[in-house]
Amino acid sequence: MKLKLLALSILMAFCLSASAAHITGGEMIYDYVGPGTNANSSKFKITLRLFRDNVCSNCAGMPNQVSIGIFSGGNTISFHNVPQTIQFEVPVTTYPPCVQNPPILSYNVALFTFEVELLNNSLGYTAVFQTCCRVNPLQNVFNTSFGNGTGATYMVEIPGMNSISGNKNSSPRFDMGISLICYDKEFTLSFNATDPDGDQLVYSFCEAFAGGIAINANNINPSPPPFNPVPYINGYSSFTPLGGQATINSSNGIISGIGPAIGKYVVSVCVSEFRNGVLIGTHRKDFIVNVADCDFAGATLEPDYFSCKDYSRNFYNLNSSTQNNSFYWDFGVSGRSDDTSVLPRPDFTFPDTGIYKVKLVVNRGQACTDSAVTNVHVYPGFFPGFISKGICTGLPVTFTDTTKTTYGTVNSWYWNFGEEGTITDTSRQQNPDYTYALNGNKQLQFIVTNTKGCKDTVKNTLSIIDKPQIDLAFRDTLICSIDTLQLQASGNGSFSWTPGIGITQLNTASPFVNPALTTTYYVDLDDTGCRNRDSVLVRVVDNVTLIMNNDTTICLTDFVSLGAKTDGLRYVWEPANSVTDFSILNTSASPISTTSYQLTSFIGNCNTTGQMTVTTIPYPGADAGRDTSICYRTPAILQGSIIGSSFTWTPSISLANTGSLNPVAFPVQTTEYVLTVTDTRGCPKEGRDTVLVTVLPEINAFAGNDTSVIAGQPLQLLAHGGSQYTWHPPSYLNSHTIENPIAIFPSEIDFFRYMVIVGTNEGCVDSAYVNVKIFKTEPTVFVPTAFTPNGDGLNDVLRPITAGIKSIEYFRIYNRYGQLVFSTNTMLRGWDGTIGGRTQGTNSYVWIVKALDYLDRPYFQKGLLTLVR
Structure with a gap:
């Protein structure tokens, strides 16, 4: 059962896939045959033409039978299963010569014809x-539609008895030929x-x-009218399908025209049938x-050009x-x-007015030649233009044609007044009026022609x-009663002012x-009947009111704000050279000293003067001393030293006696x-000064490690x-004031200690000591016979002690198995009693040393030692 369902699914998928690219076009026509066998009836022959693209992979074949309603x-009157009558190839218009990359155009048309007897009625019939x-x-x-693309409806309307033809009419029928259309090339396609x-x-x-309820290529009864149009996309429409x-x-x-982008386009053409000026019906393909x-290759020109x-x-x-x-132009x-050119885009100046026949020949004398002829109308001096009067909504705006033409006369006008939301904003009058309903910027378009064919x-x-x-310089101002003021307005139109009291030139802008x-x-502005009103308040006083800010005290060198309250309109401060801006109120x-400032406040020719005194007090003085x-x-x-009443030192944490200067x-x-100083004389601000105490780096004096020598050996x-x-002391030294003196000790001394005093250029000093043990033997390496590495800080490390030795070549320690447990060539370096980090127990070991003495003589010695735990 599962295998049968799978096979059925595969078959259905194949059928649906095959129908995805099916019929290419269609047309339904009818012919009046004569009266019907029944009373009050007529016979018609109805023919369906179906077109199929033969260059189509995985497409269903032409149907053997169709259902027509x-x-x-x-x-619904009836449905008819109509078998295919005949099928033949559609003729293709001859391709242009030398066409490159031509497509294969191959179409078949199948005819499905049947006769039907219909009762005569007033409504007529629709075959679908x-x-x-x-x-x-x-x-x-x-x-759209079930993955197979938008469907199609092909129909024809048979007029009713109310038609001028009665119903004794046969429909038009379109040519069946097809033409080549190339992208971006001129073409013609006949739907005659x-x-x-x-x-x-x-x-x-x-x-x-679009199609009805059909979802595949199976024969199905059609749906009745009305029919849905196909959904146009990409800016195309039924009126601009190409x-x-x-x-x-x-x-x-x-x-005709220029081929659009590469692809397939649905094109539907209607032909309206008129008899004696009366519409009988509309037929479509x-x-x-x-x-x-x-x-x-080809030559293509506009039918006419106008200069x-x-x-x-x-x-x-x-x-x-x-x-x-190649190109050959004859103007x-x-x-x-000399009125010729071989340039692809020539410029040419004609000698006079008139109509010239211009011819273009491409590939002249070569393969794939072609030519085109056009008329060039040369009638210079055509300058379109217009002016408008009026700017307001609700009032007519007058448009006046100012077009100038040297030849012929201006003979047509088309105005588009740019009002959005309406299609009645146009006119063909020469000088129309238009009343706008909405504010805004209107995009005007004026198309004008003359009798010589010029159009712009x-x-x-x-x-x-x-x-x-209305633009006003001010809307509220103040004048003195003895003054005269000029009001200032601007705008387009005529001005008038009211009331007429105390005013001259009241019909001007100013x-x-x-x-x-x-x-x-009040000012009224009239621009061709468009009106507006605004106002200016002129306040009148007899004197100037001035209340100065209070006198004040400041610290010397500080800035102070000067100001007042006044109804004045202009200001002057004195002395003018001691203020930041002498002409503003604040x-x-x-x-630099106590000063009295005077402010004069003006209203026109009236003025009042006031005074404000600023007392200056020096800042408190602070001197923290030299760094x-x-x-x-x-x-x-x-x-420290001060001029003031009190002081503080900061930071105080590292100071003693902070209450002292x-x-x-x-x-x-x-x-x-x-050092911060305050005072009580009137300047509330602090005086400050800083002293820098630089701490020189700490001296780390070092005299060297304690050492040993033999008597007579230079150290x-x-x-x-x-x-x-x-x-x-300076004893036994070759110099006691250098960093690296040499000491030679006599045999009478067993031990000597030196102190070195280390100083800096700034006068800072420190001291250190070094101890010297003097042996009275030959150059020797002393090795203890036992040591106790138990971590008590005493005798924990076994070190070789040198006397008269310049350098150690090696010092080695072996255990009783001959294993090397320690080795060094550095003096004072010793063994801590471990091997590989592991503590060793009590045992005996052999040591060997090889060295050079201070006279560069070789020295060799060996011995035994005991590690005691």
Whole structure:
């Protein structure tokens, strides 16, 4: 059972996959046959044309039978299973010569024809076929529906008895040919139709319809109208199915333009059938057009060119093929042979006005040649323009055409006034009025032509407001009763001021006023009927009010704020050179002595003067003394002096007697001591000074390690830690004032001790000692016979003791098994009684030493020792 279900699933997947790229296009037509066999009926022959792309992998084949429904007024009349009548190949228009990368265009069309007898009625009938799927993917239509792409509905409407034709009419039928369309190349594609009754035909792009409920290629009864249009995408629509550069001729159904991007496009064309000017019905064809990545040489020009600014213009081939290898232009100037060019984009200046026939030949005398001819209308002096009057909403704005033309006359106008949210903001009058409902910047467009074919567009931005803007220099001011003031307003339009009391030139933007009392003056601005109002308050006083800040006391050299409260409008401080800004109300100063400052406050020609005194008190004086340096762990006596009433020293932690101006400092590191002074004379701020006590580095005197020599052996002493040295006592030394004297001891002495005093350039000193043991033997290495490494600090390490020895080549210790347990060539280095970190027990060991004595003679000795635990 599972295997059967699996096989069924695979078969269904194959069927659905095969239908994913199925029918390429379709058209339904009808022919009136004659009266029906029943009373009040008619016979019609209905034919469905289905197109299939033969260049299609994994596509379902053409169906052998289709289901066609007949509907009237939303009611189902009948369904018909119609077998395929015939199938043949669709003719393809001959490709241009030398086309590169041409696609394979191969389509079949199948006809499904049947006759049906229908009762005559007023509503008419609709014959419908629906399929699940279109070729997938599509550039201009979004693919929906069960993974197989948007479906299709092909239908035809049979008019009712109310039609001018009664119902004795046959529908138009479209040509079935197909043409090559290359990306970014000029093309033509025929959707021309013929009508058996000779009716007038008018063509247009129209909506293509999606499929009904079908989800695969199986035969299914169609759904009744109405039908949903396909969902257009990527900026395409039913009216621009091939983009903005492709149009349809309404007279012959020829689509022409520039090929859009590579891909497949749903194109639906409607042809409206008129008889004696009355519409009988609309017929449609739905077809998927293929745009290929192909290229071909060619010459393409606009039908007409217009040179309306001057006599010159630039030309270029609209066909940008890489196969256009050469160009030959003839600009059609009669009687001249130099009116040619071989440039791809030539500029040419015509000698006079008129219409010139310009010809372009590409690949002249070569393979893949082509030519094009156009008319160039040369009528310079066409300068479009306009002016507008009015700026407010709710009031008419007048637009006046100012276009100038030297040749011909201006004959058409098109205005787009840029009002958003409406489609009635246009006019074809020469000088229209338009009333705006909304404020904002309006993007105007004015298209104008003349009788010589010149056409141009003027774009401009018009700011629409609800009232004209009034700009005032001030809205509230103060004057003295004896003064005259000029008011200042600006804006576009006519000004008028009220009330007319104490005012002159009241119909100007800047009148003069001298009211006796406080008055509000109103200004009205009229810009072509657009009005606004604003006001200025003029306050009138008889004198100037001035209240100075209180006198104050400051510390000498400080800044002080100067100010007052006043209703004045202009200010002058004196003395002017001692304040930061003498012309503002609140300024500052730094007087060098007690000073009285005067402020004069003005309102026009009225003024009042006030005074503010600033008393200066010197800062408290502090002198912490000169910086000094001291030796490590020595004191320094500070030397302070003050002008003030009290003082403090900080930091106090390393000072003794901080209540004195001469405290003793004991810093352990370089320290800054701050002397702070206060006073009671009126300056509340502190006076401060700092003294730096630098602590010199500690002297680490060293006289060398204790040592031993034999009598008569020179001993090199070496001290360090300073820059000056004195040895005591000076006995047996070659010099007692250097760091490295040599001592030679006589045999009468067993022991000697030296002290060395180490000093620095700053005068700091320290001392150290060295002990010397004098042996009266030959050069010898002494090794103890036993040691006790028990960690008590006594005799824990066995060291060789040298006398008269210059250097040790080696000192070695072996255990009773001959194992080397210790070795060194460094004097005073010894064994701690361990082997590899492990403590050794009581036992006997052999030692061997080899050395050089102070006379460079070899020395060798060996012996026994005992480790005691």
